[in-house]
Amino acid sequence: MAKDVTWDPRFAPSYTPEEMLKEGVFEGKYINNIKGIPAGWKNLPNVVGPKDPPDPKLNKYGVKSRQGLSVWKDNGWIKSDPNGWFAWYINYFLGRRLGKEDDWQISRWNSFVARHQGQINNDPKSKNEDHRLVQKQALLQWGWDWKTKFTEEQKLKNAKRIAKAAGTPLEASVAQESMQVLPGYMRWK
Secondary structure (H helix, E strand, C coil), rough: CCCCEEECCCCCCCCHHHHHHHCCHHCCCHHHHHCCCCHHHCCCCCCCCCCCCCCCCCCCCCCCCCCHHHHHCCCCCCCCCCCCCHHHHHHHHCCCCCCCHHHHHHHHHHHHHHHHHHHHHHHHHHHHHCCHHHHHHHHHCCCCCCCCCCCHHHHHHHHHHHHHHHHHCEEEHCEEECEECCCCCEECC
């Protein structure tokens, strides 16, 4: 990892990529197509081999909650990483920085988590473990713990923990910026 790499505090998932895999994401399959990851990640219990079919039972909530890569490509959500958002997150966690693409991905992450966490928070039945399983699985696949409020304080706490796990200091200048709007997405302090 380059010594001048910092972690953008606007990006504050609840889980590292490895923790997500251990929880059970992407039907155990997604990780097989991503190059340059720690070898041990492919041997985790909730990960299937390259020739094995995806298995929704390996997901934490036992449900399928993803769109195929063709949907991502059709919507223009694939940029540098041919395997989508999680591949971007893994590479970001491992120290790669892409400037404007990182800003775009972080904005997408914030928008997705805020929208879905807000829907869960507004549904009184959502406190039940067995309610809104697809949405809870989707949040996990975007690195967020649905039991956690999506607040500035929580995001800063998460960013500090994840940056430390990545061996990367927080980027101080971004942490001090005020709320601003990017095209189509909100950015937080």
